[in-house]
Amino acid sequence: EVQLLESGGGLVQPGGSLRLSCAASGFTFSRYAMSWVRQAPGKGLEWVSSISGSGSSTSYADSVKGRFTFSRDNSKNTLHLQMNSLRAEDTAVYYCPRVGPQDDFDYWGQGTLVTVSS
Amino acid sequence: SSELTQDPAVSVALGQTVRITCQGDSLRSYYASWYQQKPGQAPVLVIYAKNNRPSGIPDRFSGSSSGNTASLTITGAQAEDEGDYYCNSRDSSGNHYVFGTGTKVTVL
Numbered sequence: 001e002v003q004l005l006e007s008g009g010g011l012v013q014p015g016g017s018l019r020l021s022c023a024a025s026g027f028t029f030s031r032y033a034m035s036w037v038r039q040a041p042g043k044g045l046e047w048v049s050s051i052s053g054s055g056s057s058t059s060y061a062d063s064v065k066g067r068f069t070f071s072r073d074n075s076k077n078t079l080h081l082q083m084n085s086l087r088a089e090d091t092a093v094y095y096c097p098r099v100g101p102q103d104d105f106d107y108w109g110q111g112t113l114v115t116v117s118s
Numbered sequence: 119s120s121e122l123t124q125d126p127a128v129s130v131a132l133g134q135t136v137r138i139t140c141q142g143d144s145l146r147s148y149y150a151s152w153y154q155q156k157p158g159q160a161p162v163l164v165i166y167a168k169n170n171r172p173s174g175i176p177d178r179f180s181g182s183s184s185g186n187t188a189s190l191t192i193t194g195a196q197a198e199d200e201g202d203y204y205c206n207s208r209d210s211s212g213n214h215y216v217f218g219t220g221t222k223v224t225v226l
Contacts, residue, residue, distance in 0.1 A: 035215070037161075045153070045161065045204050047215040059213055095160060104151035104166040105206065111160055 002026040002107040006096050009112030016086050020112060022079040022096035030054065030074040033099035036081050038092035039111075046092070049081065050099065064090075086116045122150075122205055122218035129224040130195045140188045140205030140218045148208040150188035152181060156201040164203075165190055192223070200225045 008020040022034070036048040049060045049070040058070050069082040079096055093111040100106030122142040130136035140150055149168045153161040163172050165181035168188070178193045188207070192199055205218035 037217075044202075044220040045155075045206075045217040047206075047217060050215065061214060097161075100163075100166065102149070102151070102167040102170070103208070104163055105153070105161070106163050106166070106172065108160040108162070 002098065004096055004098065004107060004109035006094060006109045006112040009094065009114045011115045011117065012086055013118050014087060014116055016116070017082070017084045018086060018114060020081040020083065020094055020096075020114070022081075022109065024077045024079070024096075024098070027098070029077040034072065034079055035097050035099055035105060036070065036079075037095045037097055037105065037108075038090075038114075039095070040089070040092040043092075048094070051079070083114070086114075088116050090114060091116045122207060122216055124203075124205060124218040124221045126219070127222040127224065129226055130192070131226050132197065133194055135191065135193045136195055136223065138190045138192075138203050138205075138221045138223065140190075141186055142207065142216070142218075143186055144207050144210045144216065145183060145186050145188050147210070148212070150181070150183060150205045150207045152179075152188075152190045153204045153206065154199075154201050155204065161204065195223075195225050197225050199223060 003025045005023045035050040051058045051070045055072045067085045071080045095111045097105035098107045152165040155161040169181040180191045182189045203221045209216045
């Protein structure tokens with residue numbers, strides 16, 4: 001059974017940093033690209049970033065480029081999202097869905113809440 | 119354009135059919151996938167690669183596409199189908215993903 005478990009969320013001040021993690025299990029981790037998708041309170045879904053199976057290729061939404069860094073450790077089946085220079089508009093639930101073979105997001109975790117506020 | 123536009127809300131009588139649309143230039147080049155989200159829960163994939171259902175998704179859900187518009191149809195809507203629905207695809211450059219604005223479905 002595919003399982004994705006996000007962690008690391010919390011309250012951080014504007015300008016601060018936070019590191020999210022996502023632990024994956026139930027599939028051959030290194031064979032799949034992964035992504036981060038966020039949802040601000042009461043708002044829609046927003047794609048944040050994706051990483052290839054090997055970790056050699058990443059892409060970012062313009063809203064986070066230069067501030068967020070997506071990495072993976074295939075030996076530990078873990079993803080990390082390093083978030084720097086956080087802004088109030090980064091407040092959201094962050095999900096780490098798997099990118100399926102047909103370029104969709106086929107499995108999702110329950111998400112972790114990031115709140116940026118003073 | 120990198121946007122995917124959906125109607126904000128639709129309603130459907132119990133047992134009737136409802137179609138949700140998603141419009142965007144990138145849909146001329148890339149398939150759409152569709153996600154159902156209920157309050158307080160993570161999204162669930164219901165349709166991928168235009169008209170394929172993951173295991174466990176009822177066959178009342180179907181997808182289609184024409185030109186710059188993708189559609190999700192629920193045939194014989196049930197009370198448990200209430201929720202928010204989002205389309206997703208690549209943007210026009212193919213380098214990024216983009217989600218639709220979302221449609222709230224109410225079953226009357």
